[in-house]
Amino acid sequence: xxxxxxxxxxxxxxxxxxxxxxxxxxxxxxxxxxxxxxxxxxxxxxxxxxxxxxxxxxxxxxxxxxxxxxxxxxxxxxxxxxxxxxxxxxxxxxxxxxxxxxxxxxxxxxxxxxxxxxxxxxxxxxxxxxxxxxxxxxxxxxxxxxxxxxxxxxxxxxxxxxxxxxxxxxxxxxxxxxxxxxxxxxxxxxxxxxxxxxxxxxxxxxxxxxxxxxxxxxxxxxxxxxxxxxxxxxxxxxxxxxxxxxxxxxxxxxxxxxxxxxxxxxxxxxxxxxxxxxxxxxxxxxxxxxxxxxxxxxxxxxxxxxxxxxxxxxxxxxxxxxxxxxxxxxxxxxxxxxxxxxxxxx
Numbered sequence: 001x002x003x004x005x006x007x008x009x010x011x012x013x014x015x016x017x018x019x020x021x022x023x024x025x026x027x028x029x030x031x032x033x034x035x036x037x038x039x040x041x042x043x044x045x046x047x048x049x050x051x052x053x054x055x056x057x058x059x060x061x062x063x064x065x066x067x068x069x070x071x072x073x074x075x076x077x078x079x080x081x082x083x084x085x086x087x088x089x090x091x092x093x094x095x096x097x098x099x100x101x102x103x104x105x106x107x108x109x110x111x112x113x114x115x116x117x118x119x120x121x122x123x124x125x126x127x128x129x130x131x132x133x134x135x136x137x138x139x140x141x142x143x144x145x146x147x148x149x150x151x152x153x154x155x156x157x158x159x160x161x162x163x164x165x166x167x168x169x170x171x172x173x174x175x176x177x178x179x180x181x182x183x184x185x186x187x188x189x190x191x192x193x194x195x196x197x198x199x200x201x202x203x204x205x206x207x208x209x210x211x212x213x214x215x216x217x218x219x220x221x222x223x224x225x226x227x228x229x230x231x232x233x234x235x236x237x238x239x240x241x242x243x244x245x246x247x248x249x250x251x252x253x254x255x256x257x258x259x260x261x262x263x264x265x266x267x268x269x270x271x272x273x274x275x276x277x278x279x280x281x282x283x284x285x286x287x288x289x290x291x292x293x294x295x296x297x298x299x300x301x302x303x304x305x306x307x308x309x310x311x312x313x314x315x316x317x318x319x320x321x322x323x324x325x326x327x328x329x330x331x332x333x334x335x336x337x338x339x340x341x342x343x344x345x346x
Contacts, residue, residue, distance in 0.1 A: 003081055003278070004074060010276045011071055011311050014285070018312070018319035027318045028117040030332050033339040034303050034314060035220070036245050036268035038124045039160075040093050041306025042109045045072065048308075051095040051104075060091060071311035081277055082226070088309055093129055099142035102130075106146025114154035116314045122344055124192055127162035127176055136179050144187035159189035159345045161220060164208070166195030173208035181215045189344040192245070194222035197231040202238040209239040218242045218344050220268065226279055229253035236263050243268055243342055248280040251289045266299040266342035271325075272317045273305035285324035294331065301339040302332070 018024065043051075045067050052059050059066055060075035069075070076091070078084030096102055113121045130139045147158050162180065164173045173193070180188060191212055193205065202221070209219055223235045225246035232250045235241065236259060243266045250256045260267070269290040275282050282288050293300045302321070304314050321327040 004084070006278060007073060007081075007276055007310075008070060010278070014272055014276060014312060014316060014320050015070070017285075017323050018316040020319065023319055023322070024315050026329060027315045027322075027332070030117060030318075030329065031119040031336060032117050032314060032332075033120040033301055033336050033343065034113065034118050035122050035243065035266075035301050035339070035342070036124070036270055036303035036305055037121070038126070038163075038306050039105065039109060040089055040126055040129075041309040042112070042123070042304075043092050043095075043105050043308055044108055044112070045069075045308060047105060047108060048072075048092055048095055051097075051101055055095055055097040055101070057091075057095050069311075072309060081279075085277075085309070089306070092309070093126060096133075099134060099138050102134075102139060102142040103146040103149070106143055107150045110147065110150035110156050110158055111154055112313075113158075114150075114156050118156060118314060120340075120343060120345075121156055121158045122161055122189055123158065124161045124163045126165075127191075128165040128168050128172060131176060131179075137183070140183070140185055140187060144185070147187055157345060160187055161190045161192040161344070162188050164191055164193045164205070166193060166197070166200035166205070169200070170204045170208060173205050174211065177208045177212050177215075177217065180217060181211070190218045190220060190242075192220045192222070193239075194245070197223065197227040197235070202231070202234045206238045209241070213240060220245055223247055224249040224256070225274075229256035232256045233259045236260075236265065241265065242344070246270060246274070247293075248274055248282075248289065251292055252280075261296060261298060264299070266301065266339070267293055268303050269293065269300050270303045270305040270317075271321060272312050273310060275320075276310050276312070285320050286326075288325065290321070291325045291327070294327075294335070299338055299342055300335060301342070302335065 076084045076088040219241040220243040221241045222245040229249040229252045245268045271288045
């Protein structure tokens with residue numbers, strides 16, 4: 001079975017585990033915190049189609065087929081996961097041509113969050129991409145307007161994490177942090193960073209993260225998602241973040257896992273994303289290390305990562321963990337209560 005069909009098969013399996021309406025309602029009622037979710041991977045399928053038409057962007061499939069598909073990943077191509085995933089991701093961002101478009105997707109994302117029982121959302125925006133596309137003040141104003149508009153309708157506490165792309169290098173990272181320092185934006189609660197930790201090691205970005213800390217801007221960093229577990233150690237030592245994204249491969253290295261446990265840093269875990277994408281050797285939901293993290297008292301939250309691209313929601317994540325990884329509703333209440341301590345917005 002090729003990678004794309006494997007993803008679709010795993011997604012179908014996970015979606016079927018989350019069909020129980022009574023269980024979904026019980027999960028929905030838990031006030032949930034989400035820390036690790038990318039705005040670009042959370043654009044409603046119908047909205048992506050509307051914006052593509054409005055902005056003269058070719059749809060990757062006939063509109064009806066595109067809107068009704070299990071996942072838009074099936075319409076994109078690449079030699080490996082990250083190639084066709086990022087082709088899909090880039091297409092979604094290419095549909096955003098105006099700040100009104102950006103305001104719309106922020107507002108809809110927070111409405112979708114509210115409908116899942118999410119009370120607190122710290123969502124990631126592609127800061128490097130947006131800064132290259134729009135004037136900094138314009139796109140941050142649009143994000144703020146989307147948050148403020150949603151707050152009038154839905155009781156979701158929210159702010160954005162401004163993502164820095166490793167591949168754009170340390171000078172770009174410093175520039176973005178300096179722009180945040182100059183503006184002191186309420187709508188941005190932290191910086192984050194993702195990308196290849198081997199090709200672009202954390203040590204390159206020490207200055208940017210140090211500058212952020214000096215100005216009370218907290219940070220989170222993607223680590224050991226598709227890179228070796230040892231990258232956790234460098235991220236902790238060089239960047240000194242307050243949270244870590246994924247840390248999926250950390251348990252494969254005794255020294256990395258020891259460093260993770262001793263750091264007491266919060267891990268933003270994304271179980272279904274990792275399972276559906278077959279990352280970290282996770283071939284069964286029960287094999288995901290989120291259960292090990294929880295049993296070993298590593299602070300965690302449960303997150304979706306890119307829900308509209310992969311085709312599931314946060315309730316699906318919780319339901320799958322209950323049915324296949326021995327989590328209970330009470331466990332989730334404990335996890336969300338503990339997650340409050342790691343929040344960037346209080």
